[in-house]
Amino acid sequence: MKLVTITLLLFVHTADLTSSNCDGVKDQVVFCAADSSLKIEAPDTGYAWHFGTANVAVDSALTADPTSKKLTGTLAAKHTGVYLATKDGSPTGKFTIIVDAVTCTKNEECQVGTGSSILLNSELGNGADSWSLTKGDSSVETLGDDPPKFTAEKKELGLFNVQKTQSGTYKATKSADNAEFPVTVSDKTPVSVASVKKGVGCVATLECEVTGDAKTIEWTKDGAKLTSKGKTLTVDDKSAPYACEVQGYHGGAAVTSASFPYTYAAPEAVSKVTIERTASVLTCTADGPVKTWAWLTFGNVPVTASDGTVDRDPSKFNLASGAKGEFSCKVTDCQDNTKSSQFLRVGGKVDPTGTPTGAGGTTTPGAATQGTSCSVALLVISVLIELYVVMMM
Template sequence: MVHQSCRGRRELLIMSLRPALVCFLLLSLTRMAESDDCDGTADQVQFCKVGDNLKLDSSSNENVKWTFDGKTTNLPSTVNHDDSDTQKKVLKLDGLSAADSGKYTATYPSGAKNFLILVGAVTCPAAGECKVVKGSSIEMDSGAASETVAWTHKKTPGGPDTSIPTINFPDNNKKKMGLFNLNADNAGTYEAKYPSGEPKTTKTFTVSVQDPITTVKIEGDGSVCAGGKVILKCEVTGDAKDVTWKKNTSPQTTNVDGKVMTINGAKPDDAGEYTCHAKSYLGGQPVDSPRFPLAVSAAVDCEKQQKGTNSSTSIINNNEEEDKKGNAAARAASCSVALVVMTSLLQLCWMV
């Protein structure tokens, strides 16, 4: 009986733990899938996802020196090599982020290999303008199946074609193209044409480069009398796609015209802390302004302040009048002294 009782309890325990074990296994599999290996290929671009683990193999039998060219020229601090890889033939980088996008170069005595890695690149569609923040990475897909694609780039309409390095393509067919660390020189029109015969299919991509948002702040008068007018301006350094406003934690849509909020006939209920939120273009980060406190004084309090200001002004005026009278008296006394001195001098002259 005791043996059967223990076995029953064990089976109940297994049954109760089974859902938890299933969830654990599913989560483990999901994390394994999310952290895929992203293996680079020499002289080609490789598109990786954020969180992937990077592996670059120089295939060299010599000592290798690795360098990086991205937003900085410093190799990411988490770059590592296996302990057995004393020649540093293989570079590894776990948990990729957008900041790891760039060109990795393996240099050794007999040569060098370049690997272009783009992490979390913005996908630019063929239709419309693709507005991307400076320093970002982009991916453009021609949509070709197996045809070889010919790409061209013009900085300005009607201008000359600029060359596109082979390393910006992931394969020889050039179905896709990638760019990293975008700047003004990368803006313009890109065309993908295929197949080689007629008629050709053309996909056009228009890319513009925007400045990143660095600072956001609210300018305006932080105190107003009830019934007065309030104008708050959201000052943004950089290019913002959109600006939204909040009072305390509540979104504000009335009295708002983009970067300007205007409150006519302010009421005490309008007092609070205001913030503006600047939304970035693709590849950038949004930025919130510091809280801006707005105080709305009651009409009675404003009248008291105005009366106090008027009385102090009249005191200042009275003081000015007294100063004028004092100065006139001083001038009259000076004149009297001068007359006495002149009279004394004349008397001395006559006596002589």
């Protein structure tokens, strides 16, 4: 008999832990997970249900029992908001339901996107006496109760569809105790797609490409979660399927990429390097992974500030205004072999020594070229004089 009782108790306790019910509470906020079952009891018969305002019907996915008026259905993020039990066109019961809220932690920066829902738990004994918001301009706003924002005794604060103007420090106060939550609301785009591609370079990497703004990126290898986080994952020489899981700023379930079947292959040597120009940017391309990039002028002399600057992407070179000469890029591959591109002429013609030419193709005079020019001019004059003397004879 005792064994049966214990078994039944364990069964009941387990059922409580795995319950996916979400019961609305009048004049309070309730936090629910997506796909949980909503249940809101109407105050009495003869009531109708509305969403947000007294003239907007609830979503068709939710159903009101024709007799008891109980509102039920399976929840999704779009069902976040205030439900009104109305009678004779006037709301007499308000129930806030927030689906998949982002939980913010005390004393830690909480970044969310516009339109997000947030949950702030004061953890103050039996709850807080009051909540306030201090904004960036130091103005303080006392948070009222309407629409329902709090759980019982104001222990937890719930907000939905937050906007940038709601950024600031939220503070729960009870006697001498308080809890603060710095929240930043920014224009973040929800994450819609994630995919994995093989990285380039001498170190074997994978990259997670995301459509939208990612808050966190985690990785799995053969279905097991890795400790490494971030957009780029360094992998070993073992072939395996990988996937990235992306969490956005708007809460909800993480977006997971399709499994990427990574196959290890040793980096190949570079055999060809080319250089192209688009407007004022030179781009160097190699047919294999590159360890280092170097930009050179005629005579394999490193570029200087007067020539331009190397981009954050070292395969690109930003030409300075009026830069002239011939430019090349040299790469070092993963086997420490070097390969250079052909020289690309910039800013018109150059003379055989690589000296930049001025407008119209004339050589820009310098200390070395002025003497040569004078000698050539004297020689031409001498030849003309001799021709003149011969013609006069």
